[in-house]
Amino acid sequence: METLQVSLGERSYPILIGPGLLGEADVLADLITARQVLIVTNEVVAPLYLATLEQAIAADEQHAIVLPDGEDQKTLQTISTIIDALIEHGFHRDACLVALGGGVVGDIGGFAASCYQRGIDYVQVPTTLLAQVDSSVGGKTAVNHPRAKNMIGAFYQPTCVLTDTDTLKTLPPREFAAGLAEVIKHSLILDHGFFVWLEGHIDDLVAMDAAALGFVVRRNCELKAAIVAEDERERGRRALLNLGHTFGHALESLGGYDRWLHGEAVSIGIALAARTSARLGWLDEDDCSRIEALLRKAGLPVSAPNIEVDRLLERMSMDKKASAEGLRLVLLKQIGEGVIVPSPEESLLRDVIETQTMVQQDYIDGLSESCP
Numbered sequence: 001m002e003t004l005q006v007s008l009g010e011r012s013y014p015i016l017i018g019p020g021l022l023g024e025a026d027v028l029a030d031l032i033t034a035r036q037v038l039i040v041t042n043e044v045v046a047p048l049y050l051a052t053l054e055q056a057i058a059a060d061e062q063h064a065i066v067l068p069d070g071e072d073q074k075t076l077q078t079i080s081t082i083i084d085a086l087i088e089h090g091f092h093r094d095a096c097l098v099a100l101g102g103g104v105v106g107d108i109g110g111f112a113a114s115c116y117q118r119g120i121d122y123v124q125v126p127t128t129l130l131a132q133v134d135s136s137v138g139g140k141t142a143v144n145h146p147r148a149k150n151m152i153g154a155f156y157q158p159t160c161v162l163t164d165t166d167t168l169k170t171l172p173p174r175e176f177a178a179g180l181a182e183v184i185k186h187s188l189i190l191d192h193g194f195f196v197w198l199e200g201h202i203d204d205l206v207a208m209d210a211a212a213l214g215f216v217v218r219r220n221c222e223l224k225a226a227i228v229a230e231d232e233r234e235r236g237r238r239a240l241l242n243l244g245h246t247f248g249h250a251l252e253s254l255g256g257y258d259r260w261l262h263g264e265a266v267s268i269g270i271a272l273a274a275r276t277s278a279r280l281g282w283l284d285e286d287d288c289s290r291i292e293a294l295l296r297k298a299g300l301p302v303s304a305p306n307i308e309v310d311r312l313l314e315r316m317s318m319d320k321k322a323s324a325e326g327l328r329l330v331l332l333k334q335i336g337e338g339v340i341v342p343s344p345e346e347s348l349l350r351d352v353i354e355t356q357t358m359v360q361q362d363y364i365d366g367l368s369e370s371c372p
């Protein structure tokens with residue numbers, strides 16, 4: 001087991017990473033000391049891991065809420081359901097909520113914990129790669145508004161993150177690949193050496209080699225913890241973590257949230273951000289090809305066919321990452337160094353999106369021609 005620290009003064013907390021942690025009663029006894037515990041999970045994760053976790057937690061009083069699966073559960077109605085349960089069971093302010101699941105359950109559980117009696121402790125137990133390398137660390141909690149994603153939420157840090165890497169064994173391959181998009185993103189904005197490592201080990205990762213996975217989860221948590229410690233509430237550098245997200249959120253919302261997984265949309269967004277960076281003279285063709293090759297080897301898309309460019313640009317301007325001064329885009333000065341660019345030229349973005357769509361369509365056509 002490895003332990004990292006997110007350093008935020010009195011809100012500091014540990015991230016524990018290792019195989020089989022979910023069932024380690026001794027470890028959990030030190031982490032969860034509350035007398036009353038509510039586990040929030042969903043219908044996919046519960047049959048796999050809820051019983052193991054329940055048996056390992058030693059609280060006097062334990063309850064579980066099993067939500068339906070899916071992004072459409074990130075609503076105020078779900079928060080209300082959780083708060084109803086906390087009140088019904090007479091939970092006090094010193095109770096603890098445990099979020100067992102992917103980023104959806106983590107975002108919901110964290111926000112419910114932040115609201116109940118002005119804030120109770122919560123523990124993140126992430127079970128998807130995306131949640132283990134990204135969403136469980138940093139204290140961003142939220143639910144969606146019908147008109148925009150993650151619009152209602154709070155910065156609210158967990159008391160610890162318990163990452164059992166064995167849970168990734170049951171993750172569907174498409175969900176695993178979606179998590180790799182955030183891994184590649186972290187390397188691109190912060191760590192050239194890690195990007196090179198990923199190029200050399202992507203096949204091991206896709207094959208879910210335990211040593212490679214353990215290293216990736218730890219390195220990502222280190223990178224994310226450092227940037228969160230520097231800028232907890234995203235007033236500056238933390239915004240670098242949005243590489244690919246402005247394009248990505250717009251694609252997700254155009255696709256009605258069921259066409260692309262979040263990580264897939266981010267992957268396309270990363271490829272577009274790389275091409276935009278090349279137009280500004282920061283990356284060269286070789287850099288863009290390396291980035292796209294890595295994304296593809298991870299099983300991720302680098303272009304969306306039939307993009308309606310006007311609608312995409314309109315959605316991008318509505319992104320909550322846009323400030324009152326306008327759109328801010330994260331681009332790359334070089335591989336391993338992200339940069340925040342205020343007010344990029346719309347004509348430049350339009351050109352990059354149109355060109356990337358055409359180039360990739362040629363690539364797809366070429367593939368189908370070479371297939372018997």
Ligand SMILES: NC(=O)c1ccc[n+]([C@@H]2O[C@H](COP(=O)([O-])OP(=O)(O)OC[C@H]3O[C@@H](n4cnc5c(N)ncnc54)[C@H](O)[C@@H]3O)[C@@H](O)[C@H]2O)c1
Nearest residue numbers: 044069102103104105127128130131135140167170171175
């Ligand atoms: N808070 C943050 O900083 C932050 C950062 C990035 C993304 N997010 C949010 O995270 C969400 C996406 O998270 P996600 O990609 O983890 O999606 P998710 O939570 O929907 O999980 C993906 C799928 O995998 C299933 N699943 C979870 N663990 C499993 C396991 N071990 N085995 C088998 N199936 C499993 C889930 O039930 C679901 O069907 C989005 O809502 C996004 O907005 C938040």
